[in-house]
Amino acid sequence: MATEFAVEMDTMLSQTVARHVQVRALAMQHRQERTFLVASNVQKNPMKSQRFELDTPPGRPNLWMEVSFQLxxxxxxxxxxxxxxxxxxFKDKESKEGLFHYDYERRKGDGYPDAHLQVYGSSTTWEEVLPGRPLPKLHFPMGGTRFRPCVEDIVEFLIVEGIVNPRPGWKELLNTSRDKFQANQLKAAMRRNPQLVEDFVRRHGESLGIKVTY
Structure with missing residues (x-):
């Protein structure tokens, strides 16, 4: 499953905005539990993701993207x-400066939202409202565990805002890839909320052609 996810992510990035990306899945041991790292241009020692260059318009600054999932x-x-x-x-392969980064951590324990966005930038209004708290330090909530953005949303943002050059057919590819992510999220939500599913089927099953028995 991890390898399949890596292949799908690699295909999506390679066929939309990336230059020379390879997304791989590696197994690792974490707290006596077998986990998997799916990441861009991943290295083994230490095991971590690396950035890949994006296809930016001529005359614009080069940009680099990093993608990493722990499963x-x-x-x-x-x-x-x-x-x-x-x-x-980010603005290059190593710099901490860039445009933004999006993080998700299941059951994050420090009070910040599990899914959040941090933007590299400055704002005098923010500085007046929150003295000593620069904009990059703020964690903007992004939909929680089930309704968080996916990588496809971020790629689409980069394309529609003219930040990167897209490959032909990017729209259809992104939509197909995103539909699969959202379907998986819906299935997970249904598994965790069986009573909600039962109530929905009880109320709408017949109109959807579902035979309902009690």
Whole structure:
């Protein structure tokens, strides 16, 4: 499952905005539990993701993207779930400066939202409202565990705002890839909320052609 996810992510990035990206899945041991790292241009020692260059318009600054997912099995050990993820856009291969980064950490314990966006920039209004708290330090909530953005949303943002050059056919590819992510999220939500599913089928099943028996 991790390898399949890596292949899908590699295809999506390679056929939309990336230059020379390779997304791989590597198994690792974390707190006596087998987990998987799915990441861009991943290195083994130490095991971490690396950035890849984006296809930017002529005369514009080069930009680099980093994508990383840590996966583990769910409580039933039936499906892989994202434990942590990171997607960032930076000005070069090593710099901490860039445009933004998006993080997700399941059951994050420091009071910040599990899914959040941090933007590299400055604002005099923000500085007046929150003295001593620069804009890059703020964590903007992004939909929580089930309704968080996906990498496809970030790629689409880069394209529609003219930040990167897209490949032909990018729209259809992104939509197909995003539809799969959203379907998986919906299935996960249904598994965790069986009463909600039962109530929905009880109310709408017949109109949807579902035979309802009690």
């Amino acid at each position: 583990r099995f769910d409580e039933e050990r039936e499906y892989l779930a994202v434990q942590q993820s990171f997607v960032g856009i």
